[in-house]
Amino acid sequence: xxxNTVESVRRALDLLRxxxxxxxxxxxxxxxxxxxxxxxxxxxxxxxxxxxxxVNDRRQGGYQVTSLVRSLSAGFHGDPLVVEAARPWAxxxxxxxxxPVAVAVLDRDAVAVRFSTIPDSPVSPFHVTINNRLKLMSRxxxxxxxxxxxxxxxxxxxxxxxxxxxxxxEAARDRDAALTLxxxxxxxxxxxxxxxxxxKSSSTIAVPVMLGRKVxxxxxVTYFTSAIPKAEAIARYVPLLKEMAKNIQTSVVLxxxxxxxxxxxx
Amino acid sequence: xxxNTVESVRRALDLLRxxxxxxxxxxxxxxxxxxxxxxxxxxxxxxxxxxxxxVNDRRQGGYQVTSLVRSLSAGFHGDPLVVEAARPWAxxxxxxxxxPVAVAVLDRDAVAVRFSTIPDSPVSPFHVTINNRLKLMSRxxxxxxxxxxxxxxxxxxxxxxxxxxxxxxEAARDRDAALTLxxxxxxxxxxxxxxxxxxKSSSTIAVPVMLGRKVxxxxxVTYFTSAIPKAEAIARYVPLLKEMAKNIQTSVVLxxxxxxxxxxxx
DNA sequence: TGTCGTCATTCCGCCTGACGGAACGACGAC
DNA sequence: GTCGTCGTTCCGTCAGGCGGAATGACGACA
Numbered sequence: 001x002x003x004n005t006v007e008s009v010r011r012a013l014d015l016l017r018x019x020x021x022x023x024x025x026x027x028x029x030x031x032x033x034x035x036x037x038x039x040x041x042x043x044x045x046x047x048x049x050x051x052x053x054x055v056n057d058r059r060q061g062g063y064q065v066t067s068l069v070r071s072l073s074a075g076f077h078g079d080p081l082v083v084e085a086a087r088p089w090a091x092x093x094x095x096x097x098x099x100p101v102a103v104a105v106l107d108r109d110a111v112a113v114r115f116s117t118i119p120d121s122p123v124s125p126f127h128v129t130i131n132n133r134l135k136l137m138s139r140x141x142x143x144x145x146x147x148x149x150x151x152x153x154x155x156x157x158x159x160x161x162x163x164x165x166x167x168x169x170e171a172a173r174d175r176d177a178a179l180t181l182x183x184x185x186x187x188x189x190x191x192x193x194x195x196x197x198x199x200k201s202s203s204t205i206a207v208p209v210m211l212g213r214k215v216x217x218x219x220x221v222t223y224f225t226s227a228i229p230k231a232e233a234i235a236r237y238v239p240l241l242k243e244m245a246k247n248i249q250t251s252v253v254l255x256x257x258x259x260x261x262x263x264x265x266x
Numbered sequence: 267x268x269x270n271t272v273e274s275v276r277r278a279l280d281l282l283r284x285x286x287x288x289x290x291x292x293x294x295x296x297x298x299x300x301x302x303x304x305x306x307x308x309x310x311x312x313x314x315x316x317x318x319x320x321v322n323d324r325r326q327g328g329y330q331v332t333s334l335v336r337s338l339s340a341g342f343h344g345d346p347l348v349v350e351a352a353r354p355w356a357x358x359x360x361x362x363x364x365x366p367v368a369v370a371v372l373d374r375d376a377v378a379v380r381f382s383t384i385p386d387s388p389v390s391p392f393h394v395t396i397n398n399r400l401k402l403m404s405r406x407x408x409x410x411x412x413x414x415x416x417x418x419x420x421x422x423x424x425x426x427x428x429x430x431x432x433x434x435x436e437a438a439r440d441r442d443a444a445l446t447l448x449x450x451x452x453x454x455x456x457x458x459x460x461x462x463x464x465x466k467s468s469s470t471i472a473v474p475v476m477l478g479r480k481v482x483x484x485x486x487v488t489y490f491t492s493a494i495p496k497a498e499a500i501a502r503y504v505p506l507l508k509e510m511a512k513n514i515q516t517s518v519v520l521x522x523x524x525x526x527x528x529x530x531x532x
Numbered sequence: 533t534g535t536c537g538t539c540a541t542t543c544c545g546c547c548t549g550a551c552g553g554a555a556c557g558a559c560g561a562c
Numbered sequence: 563g564t565c566g567t568c569g570t571t572c573c574g575t576c577a578g579g580c581g582g583a584a585t586g587a588c589g590a591c592a
């Protein structure tokens with residue numbers, strides 16, 4: 001890394017980020033994920049625990065972060081309003097249905113996950129994917145964006161993707177086929193993940209959060225393909241996702257107006 | 267600190283927490299706040315910057331955290347639903363009126379700040395107070411809680427406070443005087459900070475977020491006493507705080523119902 | 533333009549703090 | 563009771579982190 005930085009601190013922050021990627025982390029998992037020797041990991045974890053950021057509970061299966069970690073990010077509030085508005089709805093969805101929800105916004109030629117309820121989900125072994133950029137043509141959250149955004153924006157995005165050499169953008173090079181695929185997504189009313197990308201053990205269904213003709217964000221639910229057949233997942237969760245997206249849209253409108261729900265002026 | 271922890275990591279996390287307490291931090295400020303020598307601070311900051319957590323911009327006046335810090339806390343989602351529901355409303359309030367807003371919930375015999383828009387406020391030199399416990403009889407957010415909660419709960423809290431030897435709990439020892447003070451707060455419809463506690467350069471006005479007869483949370487706005495006279499602050503912001511509290515309450519109801527605003531079933 | 537004060541940054545000799553392989557303890561499966 | 567695996571502890575080693583002093587940058591002021 002760059003000259004004159006503190007290697008112990010780099011290691012500690014890598015470890016802390018990994019701790020935040022699932023609800024509970026074992027020493028074995030952290031060893032695999034970071035490559036650090038276990039004595040080093042335990043020493044770092046003891047340091048986090050002494051400061052209150054982490055607790056260790058063998059009954060829970062390992063180490064987990066505490067509410068104090070919020071003080072390490074409290075100074076950053078740069079998410080769009082739609083992400084803030086989406087948070088409570090996503091949390092409520094996961095509480096009710098157990099599967100984790102992600103909220104993503106456009107980030108250049110992909111969508112970036114800005115909120116995830118993976119840590120809230122009791123059935124999810126998935127990793128928190130905050131800041132992960134998801135491709136527009138292969139990932140559900142991305143496809144939901146590019147399918148439902150205005151045609152001018154879609155054309156621009158397809159031109160950007162056509163110039164990419166990323167294999168996951170390859171679908172954008174055959175423009176007619178891409179437009180046909182996206183038309184199918186619009187007709188279906190939701191997007192799912194391409195069958196050609198990993199992981200195969202799970203799948204994601206996503207819908208857009210619209211404001212007028214604009215896509216503000218996309219929201220998706222991820223589930224194990226072995227736990228529920230795809231057709232059943234679609235039948236059950238697409239209506240619920242659409243309802244949640246509608247609620248998020250309404251929250252955004254109310255927040256921007258500063259008005260009250262059930263306002264007589266409507 | 268405890269045996270076998272990593273001192274460099276403890277220092278780094280102290281520094282990172284301080285960086286999160288205001289929008290921009292100078293090396294001088296960080297030196298005063300943490301006691302670390304400046305070369306140590308610069309080396310740590312270079313480490314954070316190399317990893318992407320911090321940027322340095324002399325034009326901005328120093329160092330500030332980036333969106334990546336969210337990955338250091340993304341695994342913790344333990345806030346009550348009312349705090350999640352309150353977040354976007356608090357952010358919208360600060361964008362509109364500039365003064366920072368805090369959201370607090372009961373935490374044993376005090377209220378704890380669970381969300382603050384201090385980093386979003388352009389006029390605020392206040393420090394983010396996430397996790398700070400604020401006393402029930404002397405702080406606005408605390409007083410708003412104990413004044414408006416159900417009588418049984420208030421009696422229990424007053425008994426707990428009467429046994430405390432904290433000077434800020436002293437007002438609870440004269441039960442009749444305490445009840446009189448709290449009755450005045452209820453009549454006024456809002457709480458402010460006791461004139462006997464620091465800092466004197468600022469003040470806070472707070473109101474409860476009610477659900478039925480329960481107080482879910484309290485929300486308050488903090489302002490410079492030199493920038494706006496108290497009477498004017500009250501006249502201007504109390505109605506706005508009440509409106510925001512009402513919106514938060516409605517959001518909580520909708521989230522718990524999973525229903526849509528303007529639902530025809532009403 | 534030159535000087536001054538203050539802040540940020542760099543240098544580098546020092547030494548102790550962090551390291552990690554080996555060993556040990558705990559625990560569940562068989 | 564034995565075994566495998568995971569978590570934890572030990573401790574000799576050495577290089578990583580330290581911080582006072584020096585230097586650079588910059589704005590205020592005459």
